[in-house]
Amino acid sequence: MYAYDEIDRTLINERVNEFRDQVKRRLAGELTEDEFKSLRLMNGVYLQLHAYMFRVAIPYGTLSSEQMRRLAHVARRYDRGYGHFTTRQNIQFNWIKLAELPDALADLAEVGIHAMQTSGNCTRNITSDQWAGVAPGEVEDPRIWAELLRQYSTLHPEFSFLPRKFKFAITASEHDRAAIKVHDIGLRLHKNAAGETGFEVLVGGGLGRTPFIGKTIKAFLPGRDILSYVEAILRVYNQYGRRDNIYKARIKILVHELGIEKFAAEVEDEWLKMRDSALALDEADVEDIRSRFTYPAYERLPPMPDELKKAAHDPAFEAWRRNSVAPHKVPGYAIVTLSLKPVGGPPGDATADQMDAVADLADKYSFGEIRVGHEQNLALPHVARRDLPALWEALHGIGLATPNVNLVSDIIACPGLDYCSLANARSIPIAQELTRRFANHDTANLIGRLHINISGCINACGHHHVGHIGILGVEKNDEEFYQITIGGRADEHATVGTLIGPAVPYGAVADVVEDIVEAYLALRARPDELFIDTVKRLGVEPFRERVYATR
Amino acid sequence: MTSPLQQKIKITGPSIVTANRTWDGVVIYRTASKGWSTELSDAAVVRAVDEARALLADAVADDLGAVGAYIAPVEIKETGRIKPGNLREHIRSRGVTIDLPVPA
Amino acid sequence: MLLVKSGKIADDAFLPVADDAELPGDGAVLISGARFLADAPALSHRAGKIGVIWPNNRDIDELAPWLDRLAVVALVFPSFRDGRAYSQARLLRERFCYRGELRATGQVLRDQFVFMLRAGFDAFEVKKPGDAEAFAATAKRYSVFYQPTGDGRITALHRRMQSRHSESASSE
Numbered sequence: 039m040y041a042y043d044e045i046d047r048t049l050i051n052e053r054v055n056e057f058r059d060q061v062k063r064r065l066a067g068e069l070t071e072d073e074f075k076s077l078r079l080m081n082g083v084y085l086q087l088h089a090y091m092f093r094v095a096i097p098y099g100t101l102s103s104e105q106m107r108r109l110a111h112v113a114r115r116y117d118r119g120y121g122h123f124t125t126r127q128n129i130q131f132n133w134i135k136l137a138e139l140p141d142a143l144a145d146l147a148e149v150g151i152h153a154m155q156t157s158g159n160c161t162r163n164i165t166s167d168q169w170a171g172v173a174p175g176e177v178e179d180p181r182i183w184a185e186l187l188r189q190y191s192t193l194h195p196e197f198s199f200l201p202r203k204f205k206f207a208i209t210a211s212e213h214d215r216a217a218i219k220v221h222d223i224g225l226r227l228h229k230n231a232a233g234e235t236g237f238e239v240l241v242g243g244g245l246g247r248t249p250f251i252g253k254t255i256k257a258f259l260p261g262r263d264i265l266s267y268v269e270a271i272l273r274v275y276n277q278y279g280r281r282d283n284i285y286k287a288r289i290k291i292l293v294h295e296l297g298i299e300k301f302a303a304e305v306e307d308e309w310l311k312m313r314d315s316a317l318a319l320d321e322a323d324v325e326d327i328r329s330r331f332t333y334p335a336y337e338r339l340p341p342m343p344d345e346l347k348k349a350a351h352d353p354a355f356e357a358w359r360r361n362s363v364a365p366h367k368v369p370g371y372a373i374v375t376l377s378l379k380p381v382g383g384p385p386g387d388a389t390a391d392q393m394d395a396v397a398d399l400a401d402k403y404s405f406g407e408i409r410v411g412h413e414q415n416l417a418l419p420h421v422a423r424r425d426l427p428a429l430w431e432a433l434h435g436i437g438l439a440t441p442n443v444n445l446v447s448d449i450i451a452c453p454g455l456d457y458c459s460l461a462n463a464r465s466i467p468i469a470q471e472l473t474r475r476f477a478n479h480d481t482a483n484l485i486g487r488l489h490i491n492i493s494g495c496i497n498a499c500g501h502h503h504v505g506h507i508g509i510l511g512v513e514k515n516d517e518e519f520y521q522i523t524i525g526g527r528a529d530e531h532a533t534v535g536t537l538i539g540p541a542v543p544y545g546a547v548a549d550v551v552e553d554i555v556e557a558y559l560a561l562r563a564r565p566d567e568l569f570i571d572t573v574k575r576l577g578v579e580p581f582r583e584r585v586y587a588t589r
Numbered sequence: 590m591t592s593p594l595q596q597k598i599k600i601t602g603p604s605i606v607t608a609n610r611t612w613d614g615v616v617i618y619r620t621a622s623k624g625w626s627t628e629l630s631d632a633a634v635v636r637a638v639d640e641a642r643a644l645l646a647d648a649v650a651d652d653l654g655a656v657g658a659y660i661a662p663v664e665i666k667e668t669g670r671i672k673p674g675n676l677r678e679h680i681r682s683r684g685v686t687i688d689l690p691v692p693a
Numbered sequence: 694m695l696l697v698k699s700g701k702i703a704d705d706a707f708l709p710v711a712d713d714a715e716l717p718g719d720g721a722v723l724i725s726g727a728r729f730l731a732d733a734p735a736l737s738h739r740a741g742k743i744g745v746i747w748p749n750n751r752d753i754d755e756l757a758p759w760l761d762r763l764a765v766v767a768l769v770f771p772s773f774r775d776g777r778a779y780s781q782a783r784l785l786r787e788r789f790c791y792r793g794e795l796r797a798t799g800q801v802l803r804d805q806f807v808f809m810l811r812a813g814f815d816a817f818e819v820k821k822p823g824d825a826e827a828f829a830a831t832a833k834r835y836s837v838f839y840q841p842t843g844d845g846r847i848t849a850l851h852r853r854m855q856s857r858h859s860e861s862a863s864s865e
Contacts, residue, residue, distance in 0.1 A: 317841065
């Protein structure tokens with residue numbers, strides 16, 4: 039993982055000091071809330087229903103064990119002993135006091151963690167594949183480019199007051215685990231026909247009120263040009279993005295209103311004037327960042343060690359291994375996903391004790407490194423296969439070994455009306471009830487891969503548009519109702535889901551999901567035809583009939 | 590429960606003004622004596638748009654003490670007790686409807 | 694409203710003149726972009742310096758042919774949250790090589806000073822006296838900058854490369 043040097047740490051500390059001064063002036067009445075709000079947002083501080091919420095950055099979802107321990111410390115010292123991992127690979131604390139924030143930030147800065155630009159009308163966390171650097175078949179580690187872009191976009195003087203927020207995602211695998219097609223800029227690292235490595239650049243993807251799948255603006259861009267090209271896109275957006283209506287201010291609207299050809303021409307026109315400027319990256323620039331990414335000294339290990347053979351007789355271990363353990367690019371190693379979706383639990387939350395335990399396990403079994411995925415689970419990216427049984431015992435002991443990764447109870451949900459001041463309806467209790475209904479692992483395995491996404495309002499932080507089953511909280515006569523969509527996808531075949539019918543009340547949602555699942559089981563062509571493929575084959579109608587027959 | 594952040598002033602019954610305390614974010618209610626209380630029972634109740642507007646304007650003017658002030662509905666029981674008027678206000682006054690991962 | 698130049702509160706030598714008011718025969722004046730462009734050849738040769746206030750929703754390219762005649766270009770932040778003038782400023786300095794005074798007007802607050810300096814502004818119409826007085830200290834808030842702009846400040850990347858080269862040089 040990337041090692042912050044003194045220069046990086048100096049910047050973080052300077053930002054902490056600046057924010058400390060801003061909080062001081064706010065609490066002394068020298069800054070009005072109107073003047074302060076953007077400043078606190080640019081440091082990840084929201085006002086929520088009960089308290090401030092503090093969103094800490096986990097750049098491209100990579101954490102060291104030392105950093106995880108410090109997050110646990112913040113949860114204990116400044117909050118209520120737990121944190122929530124988000125759909126953008128960040129972590130949120132829900133009960134923070136503004137007056138204590140500068141101290142919390144200073145504590146985090148000591149281990150190279152910050153909250154810069156996790157909110158506000160600026161560029162946000164650059165997210166990536168949680169298996170970056172270890173996934174088999176990856177072109178190269180996308181996090182190197184994510185770090186280059188992170189530095190480029192941090193406290194950028196020209197782009198800190200954009201029309202609206204701006205999100206990047208980057209992948210380097212054929213299977214897109216970073217949802218790049220629903221980001222403002224999506225980057226796909228790949229090799230062209232000549233064998234050169236470069237980026238496909240997509241622009242204008244996004245969810246919310248008006249979901250759009252990103253459009254390709256450049257099929258192949260050499261690494262040398264990535265920063266200047268991004269600068270051209272941002273400059274066009276900064277100047278021409280709408281500022282009269284916050285619901286029309288994202289770049290996706292500008293791309294839609296101009297059309298991709300005209301938009302691409304504007305960007306190209308701007309880019310050609312500066313592609314050879316100081317932003318052009320040469321080998322030495324890239325190598326400098328690359329050299330500060332350290333990788334483990336992997337041992338030469340057998341793919342089927344004795345420890346694993348012995349543990350194979352334990353059905354509980356095997357169930358977990360088959361579900362939560364993925365192949366690693368280095369033989370004898372594995373990528374282990376830690377489910378943060380226990381039966382009956384709020385999705386994506388971890389207690390301070392669990393965070394500390396994960397840090398210890400990372401030290402012991404994963405060369406001190408942890409990953410955060412946008413599906414709100416954690417991962418240990420460098421586990422020797424011989425350590426899997428011991429790791430499982432430990433994870434099981436702290437409730438992080440639920441074998442439901444990518445299954446129906448591995449639900450992605452926003453905090454919803456329990457926490458969030460934007461929400462129309464609650465999402466967490468819906469998720470909890472669904473995990474109870476589908477608690478049986480044999481049933482969940484029978485159903486197969488099925489992504490349920492829940493958002494408490496149209497801002498879509500739960501990414502409901504791209505869920506295989508999407509659940510959206512709406513308001514109707516002061517009561518909680520939910521619209522259900524099916525057929526969405528967030529990966530390289532990204533598509534927005536289709537509404538199956540009128541919104542249903544809070545108490546009916548779990549029943550509706552069960553009906554949808556039952557319909558799928560009855561209609562699928564083969565046991566291994568996934569839910570999403572059955573929907574694609576048959577359309578929404580058979581599911582609509584089943585759900586609304588008695589409603 | 591459409592977020593009040595997107596509402597015009599509209600009174601459909603007894604209402605109060607609520608906000609969050611600036612320094613720590615705690616939920617507060619505007620009182621009749623031009624102050625704030627963390628207790629819903631201390632909230633000044635208004636029943637007409639003009640009253641509500643005035644109460645809100647006063648609250649908003651206290652930029653140092655409170656942030657995000659808005660008008661919220663309440664229910665008044667026969668005993669005179671003030672109850673939250675919708676789920677959102679219920680959650681704000683009582684807390685989340687789920688068990689916290691770490692018991693308080 | 695106070696004018697800050699070269700890090701200090703300064704007198705404003707430029708008189709703002711409304712579109713419908715007559716221009717004085719000489720003396721430094723600040724007029725709207727629309728008025729200037731309506732009569733640019735004549736105005737750019739008037740006795741006395743001329744400065745233009747350029748709106749943030751109009752392409753700065755239109756002013757480019759006249760830049761070497763302008764003593765001041767004033768850009769606008771209608772709200773401090775409207776960041777269009779940052780792009781205009783960088784284009785003026787870096788693409789069109791404008792060398793005159795580049796002034797920030799509108800809602801200009803302390804916490805944007807560093808961004809503005811880096812974008813190329815060198816004069817600031819500051820709303821709050823406290824902010825104007827704190828200008829010099831605020832400008833020193835940051836010593837590390839990740840990305841290059843036209844301000845000449847060394848970027849983090851180059852600082853690292855430099856220290857590498859000096860390390861390897863000294864180890865030879």
